[in-house]
Amino acid sequence: MKTVMIVDDASTVRMFHKMLVSSDDRVVEEAENGVEALEKAIGTPIDLFLVDVNMPKMDGYRLCKEIRQNELLRAVPIIMISTESATQDAQRAYQCGANFYMTKPVDADSLKSVVSAVLGGS
Structure with missing residues (x-):
C-alpha cells in the first residue's frame, strides 16, 4: 500500500x-499547509507528496526544502502543483527539490500518469 500526501x-x-x-493500492493523506504536512509525515510513511505552492x-x-532536509523524508518524491505558470x-x-512541476488546473490524465510513474506503476 502506497501513501500519497496531498498538501493544498x-x-x-x-x-x-x-x-x-x-486506488485500491493507494491511501491518501491530506494537509492544508506545509506545517500540517510535516507533522503528519513524521508519524506516517509517505511515498509521494503532491504540494501546492501558495499556502498559509x-x-x-519552504515545505519542499524542509522535506529535503529531513533525514526520514528526503528521498520521498515531490510533485508541485501550482497556479503559478512562469518558467521561474x-x-x-526544482531548486527546492521538487521532482515534477505541474500547473493548475491540472490535466487529470497527466496527473494520473505522473503519479503512477513516480510510484512505480502502482
Whole structure:
C-alpha cells in the first residue's frame, strides 16, 4: 500500500486530486499547509507528496526544502502543483527539490500518469 500526501489549502483541490490518485493500492493523506504536512509525515510513511505552492503558514517551496532536509523524508518524491505558470516558478520548485512541476488546473490524465510513474506503476 502506497501513501500519497496531498498538501493544498483548498479543500476542493484536495478532493479533486484525491479522486484522481486514489486506488485500491493507494491511501491518501491530506494537509492544508506545509506545517500540517510535516507533522503528519513524521508519524506516517509517505511515498509521494503532491504540494501546492501558495499556502498559509508554510508555502510549498519552504515545505519542499524542509522535506529535503529531513533525514526520514528526503528521498520521498515531490510533485508541485501550482497556479503559478512562469518558467521561474518551475525553476524555483526544482531548486527546492521538487521532482515534477505541474500547473493548475491540472490535466487529470497527466496527473494520473505522473503519479503512477513516480510510484512505480502502482
